[in-house]
Amino acid sequence: MNTRWPLLALLLMPAVHAQTNVVADDIRAGRAALADSRPAQAREWFAAALAQSGSAREDRYAAAIGLGQSALWLGDYPAAARAFRTAREAAGDAGAQQAADTGLAQALNAQDYSRAAYALVAPYAQGQTKPTVELLRAAQSLGWQDRAAGYLDAATPPPAQGYLGTQYRLLKDDLRFALAPQVEGDFGYSHDSDGLDTLHVGAAYRFAPFRRGDWSQRWGVAANTTRVDDGRQMRHLDDLSLLGQLSIGDNHNIDLDLGPGRSGGWHYWQGTAHWNWQPGDSFGLSAGAERAPVPTDIAIEHHLIYNLYSVGANVRPDARWYVLPTYYRQNFNDGNHRDGGSLRVLLSPYDIADTRMAIGGEFSARIFHSNQPSHGVYFNPANYRTAQFGLVGVYSINPEWKLRALAAVGRQVIDGAGASVYTIGVSLNGRLPGNGRLELQLGRSSAASASNGGSGYWNNSVNLVVRYPL
Known part of the structure; x- marks a missing residue:
């Protein structure tokens, strides 16, 4: 009986386990930096985690999502789009796919790729607040406000504070303005x-x-x-x-x-x-x-x-x-x-x-x-x-x-x-x-x-x- 391969696997297990711990530590450090409003440091941690070639799919997804969020915060929208595309490839379920698509739509909207952003979030926007915000941004740029009214009515308003609440309020006002008679x-x-x-x-x-x-x-x-x-x-x-x-x-x-x-x-x-x-x-x-x-x-x-x-x-x-x-x-x-x-x-x-x-x-x-x-x-x-x-x-x-x-x-x-x-x-x-x-x-x-x-x-x-x- 050939015992070389089982023995090799046993020898490699500690190295794989160590690498997994390093990736997990980098992701945790990146999330902590984001929570502490340090996006530049967060980007470094998430990039390091993503660079580990042996990362599990879920770790690769988490690192790419964090890297995209950090790049958005820093205004590096092309880098954010690349990171969210990586996250889309590593997404393991429908919820993960939606989060990656919504992040990518935000990066595309920031670069005036409004049609691509609209197409990404339209399947999710009915009743979902984050995709609806990005859909409203795209519709405003394209002049498609009449198409977006139904999505706005179906969405649940978020808390007024923070990026999401502020953007929702402003875009809602813009939509109502565009669809009303005007002097x-x-x-x-x-x-x-x-x-x-x-x-x-x-x-x-x-x-x-x-x-x-x-x-x-x-x-x-x-x-x-x-x-x-x-x-x-x-x-x-x-x-x-x-x-x-x-x-x-x-x-x-x-x-x-x-x-x-x-x-x-x-x-x-x-x-x-x-x-x-x-x-x-x-x-x-x-x-x-x-x-x-x-x-x-x-x-x-x-x-x-x-x-x-x-x-x-x-x-x-x-x-x-x-x-x-x-x-x-x-x-x-x-x-x-x-x-x-x-x-x-x-x-x-x-x-x-x-x-x-x-x-x-x-x-x-x-x-x-x-x-x-x-x-x-x-x-x-x-x-x-x-x-x-x-x-x-x-x-x-x-x-x-x-x-x-x-x-x-x-x-x-x-x-x-x-x-x-x-x-x-x-x-x-x-x-x-x-x-x-x-x-x-x-x-x-x-x-x-x-x-x-x-x-x-x-x-x-x-x-x-x-x-x-x-």
């Missing part, structure tokens, strides 16, 4: 180095959205008035618009803002129409059309108006990178037309551990050619190009208010003459009593706009939008 008021003012003052005031009413088959629809009306003053004369632009938001199936969205406008005795049609096709989280196409007066006093006096047609794409080569190219054709009724394009490359902000801050980056470029260059009526060189690099900072004042800042520098070239340009801006977004919303933007830029610019040009602007559900 909106907006105000805008700008002043530039040419002495042009532009003052805008608007109001809008949107009906509650409704679904009919694969179509989700929302309609509304808006009225706006704009005063344009260059210090010598003052003009007013007034318009009424029909507003529409249409979603067709999962992938197609159409936004409409169309209606009549006037300035004194001049009457015209104005507005925008925009279509977007988004089949997944990493790629989409868009097309749009816009018609509006050229917003300078002299241009309004000459009844100048333009039609702009554009096509664009959004591409995500990586979780944190967004590439947004656009081509456009702008036709003016004075016979001029422009062919141009723009490019934005965005680096999604990185969370800074143990702070409320995140830092990201942005590159933007714009170029156009006018076939009939002119001067005096509106900014219209034969050739224009500009490029800027900027830093983006985000600061969460609290769960309800967020501050965002941009500082960018670059260069523009107007008919061969180059000059340095800059853009700075600050925006504040938050919630008002009664479930209202506020958006405030302040900015200054020396880059040319679509209708104003030139050597030494700059523009200061402020915009405020307030929305309330009814």
Whole structure:
């Protein structure tokens, strides 16, 4: 009888037992570090436990779940997603699978992979609070709030304290806001180095959205008035618009803002129409059309108006990178037309551990050619190009208010003459009593706009939008 294999097994048993104890100790240490609010140390313990090649399935699962939770805490969402995927592979029952899928959905939502997150938690969300929170986050990003209402009604509200309770309350308010009729008021003012003052005031009413088959629809009306003053004369632009938001199936969205406008005795049609096709989280196409007066006093006096047609794409080569190219054709009724394009490359902000801050980056470029260059009526060189690099900072004042800042520098070239340009801006977004919303933007830029610019040009602007559900 061959006794070598039983003897070998007996010799190896102490080593296996010792390794099992080490893995269990690492997992316990990681859990204790998480409970003590030390996510960096917890990540080290869980990573060490996961690195043990001989770990049992349940230990591998526990280490991967802990590693994912630690990475989420530290804002390392790609690492969290990898850990939760490992936990999914090691899950031994339906409950373990649900916990891993919910953690993965949280990591994906944090990276704006909303469709993937929605698909992961939809099977669990009926009556389950944690999956419902992640489903609501995904639905908000996708504009699918009407689909998520039933999941919210079925979920049991968690305790108000902590991450889960706070997120549940905020997302519930966001869902109720999105599904209610809304009133909106907006105000805008700008002043530039040419002495042009532009003052805008608007109001809008949107009906509650409704679904009919694969179509989700929302309609509304808006009225706006704009005063344009260059210090010598003052003009007013007034318009009424029909507003529409249409979603067709999962992938197609159409936004409409169309209606009549006037300035004194001049009457015209104005507005925008925009279509977007988004089949997944990493790629989409868009097309749009816009018609509006050229917003300078002299241009309004000459009844100048333009039609702009554009096509664009959004591409995500990586979780944190967004590439947004656009081509456009702008036709003016004075016979001029422009062919141009723009490019934005965005680096999604990185969370800074143990702070409320995140830092990201942005590159933007714009170029156009006018076939009939002119001067005096509106900014219209034969050739224009500009490029800027900027830093983006985000600061969460609290769960309800967020501050965002941009500082960018670059260069523009107007008919061969180059000059340095800059853009700075600050925006504040938050919630008002009664479930209202506020958006405030302040900015200054020396880059040319679509209708104003030139050597030494700059523009200061402020915009405020307030929305309330009814």
